[in-house]
Amino acid sequence: MKKYTSLTEIQGRLAQKQLTVPELIAYYFTQIEKNQHLNAFNEVFFDSAKKQAELVQQKVDNGIAGRLAGMVIGIKDNICYIDHQVSASSKMLADFVAPYSATVVSRLLQEDAVIIGRLNCDEFAMGGSNETSYYGPVKNAADEERVAGGSSGGSAVAVQADLCLATLGTDTGGSVRQPAAFCGCIGFKPTYGRISRYGVLAYASSFDQVGTLTSSVSDAALLLAVLSGADDADSTVSTLPVPNYTQNLGAGGTKKIAVLKETIENEALDPEIKSAILASIAKFKSQGHVVEYVSFDLLDYLVPAYYVLTTAEASSNLSRYDGVHYGYRNTQAQSLNELYKTSRAEGFGEEVKRRILLGTFVLSAGYYDAYYQKAQQVRRLIREKVEALFVDYDFLLSPVTPTPAFKIGENIQDALVMYMADIYTVLASLAGIPAVALPLGNNAAGLPLSVQLMAKHFNEQELLNLSHRFLHEV
Ligand code: GLN
Numbered sequence: 001m002k003k004y005t006s007l008t009e010i011q012g013r014l015a016q017k018q019l020t021v022p023e024l025i026a027y028y029f030t031q032i033e034k035n036q037h038l039n040a041f042n043e044v045f046f047d048s049a050k051k052q053a054e055l056v057q058q059k060v061d062n063g064i065a066g067r068l069a070g071m072v073i074g075i076k077d078n079i080c081y082i083d084h085q086v087s088a089s090s091k092m093l094a095d096f097v098a099p100y101s102a103t104v105v106s107r108l109l110q111e112d113a114v115i116i117g118r119l120n121c122d123e124f125a126m127g128g129s130n131e132t133s134y135y136g137p138v139k140n141a142a143d144e145e146r147v148a149g150g151s152s153g154g155s156a157v158a159v160q161a162d163l164c165l166a167t168l169g170t171d172t173g174g175s176v177r178q179p180a181a182f183c184g185c186i187g188f189k190p191t192y193g194r195i196s197r198y199g200v201l202a203y204a205s206s207f208d209q210v211g212t213l214t215s216s217v218s219d220a221a222l223l224l225a226v227l228s229g230a231d232d233a234d235s236t237v238s239t240l241p242v243p244n245y246t247q248n249l250g251a252g253g254t255k256k257i258a259v260l261k262e263t264i265e266n267e268a269l270d271p272e273i274k275s276a277i278l279a280s281i282a283k284f285k286s287q288g289h290v291v292e293y294v295s296f297d298l299l300d301y302l303v304p305a306y307y308v309l310t311t312a313e314a315s316s317n318l319s320r321y322d323g324v325h326y327g328y329r330n331t332q333a334q335s336l337n338e339l340y341k342t343s344r345a346e347g348f349g350e351e352v353k354r355r356i357l358l359g360t361f362v363l364s365a366g367y368y369d370a371y372y373q374k375a376q377q378v379r380r381l382i383r384e385k386v387e388a389l390f391v392d393y394d395f396l397l398s399p400v401t402p403t404p405a406f407k408i409g410e411n412i413q414d415a416l417v418m419y420m421a422d423i424y425t426v427l428a429s430l431a432g433i434p435a436v437a438l439p440l441g442n443n444a445a446g447l448p449l450s451v452q453l454m455a456k457h458f459n460e461q462e463l464l465n466l467s468h469r470f471l472h473e474v
Pocket of ligand 1: 125126127128150151170171172173174175176203310422
């Protein structure tokens with residue numbers, strides 16, 4: 001079977017009776033088997049996926065199938081699917097079974113998607129290389145000595161290596177876009193509040209957002225249409241109507257794109273990424289868009305503000321893993337205090353502990369004003385600056401990452417190096433705006449390159465249209 005790159009292709013073949021959903025799922029099972037060494041899946045849902053595939057095929061035969069019939073999708077292992085394990089790639093939750101489904105999972109199933117398994121990620125989505133996973137790193141299929149990116153590393157490699165058609169990830173500070181960039185997929189992070197977070201294991205609640213990794217813009221658009229919209233179980237979800245994102249995909253005339261100058265004219269930017277981005281700018285211009293360079297002088301504040309705020313939120317969110325309510329428990333402990341301490345010390349990995357400590361510190365009396373409150377003020381400034389840019393421009397353009405995928409083990413010992421690598425992705429997260437990583441082919445060594453586009457709050461439609469024209473029109 002050849003690699004399918006869009007659901008449209010698959011649905012065409014299903015309609016022609018050249019393919020069945022059980023055949024398709026069997027194909028992906030074989031692909032997963034062949035690529036086990038990439039370590040993309042924490043678990044394959046053989047039984048439930050097979051059953052669902054048969055059910056969907058019946059619906060196809062009876063002409064009553066939903067919009068996602070034929071979509072075989074993987075979910076990041078921090079999204080709950082009732083009666084299936086969910087671990088956040090942590091020892092803390094290694095045996096935990098989800099008691100209910102996330103809203104995104106219910107919506108996928110309602111439209112007849114088949115969920116094939118749960119995907120490896122950085123522990124509690126904290127990381128940018130998938131190396132903090134309790135289950136070990138995911139290997140990049142373009143070069144197995146290199147990282148897949150993170151935290152949704154398994155989600156990216158599953159699409160890259162054709163282990164399923166599409167995947168869900170979560171993006172707090174780049175975790176959908178950065179692995180997508182490292183693996184040559186399309187990584188789409190919607191506006192904060194576009195998609196429900198109910199049933200998604202929380203990292204930093206004012207940043208977390210579910211996103212998609214796909215091989216086509218049309219699949220990203222369709223998934224967004226299915227997943228978005230109000231949810232009684234999550235009051236932070238917007239009640240704005242959900243457009244039919246797939247209709248007239250690629251429409252729209254001349255747009256104004258602002259290139260964030262300091263992100264391109266930056267010594268830290270890999271020269272091959274830079275030249276691929278310059279070529280993408282030339283293509284946008286040739287498609288009739290106006291592209292101008294603008295200054296973004298807050299670049300140096302992005303990473304510090306992001307890490308103060310997200311670690312603070314993480315320290316609060318992760319306090320629920322106490323050895324009593326959830327997950328791993330040290331059964332030798334002699335007192336309640338000892339139970340908390342030993343369970344948390346043994347259940348969490350290094351990076352998660354570092355962040356809980358840092359977050360607790362910045363929230364503590366005496367340091368709260370100097371760090372947490374200050375970072376909130378900086379976030380406000382960043383948001384205002386971004387909104388001011390959107391008065392004159394429709395889109396912002398920057399790299400996704402300073403370098404292509406790095407070697408496994410290369411950066412993991414140095415937290416600061418890892419954090420600084422998030423410099424281009426955290427802007428959209430701090431501002432809460434939608435952003436997409438688009439593939440730009442490979443460098444001389446065969447590693448994927450990528451460009452990032454960001455749009456105004458809730459302007460996903462325009463972002464998808466622009467992306468579609470860019471990738472699919474010559
Ligand atoms: N690399 C970033 C971090 O470690 C982003 C993670 C994410 O988006 N979940 O926080």
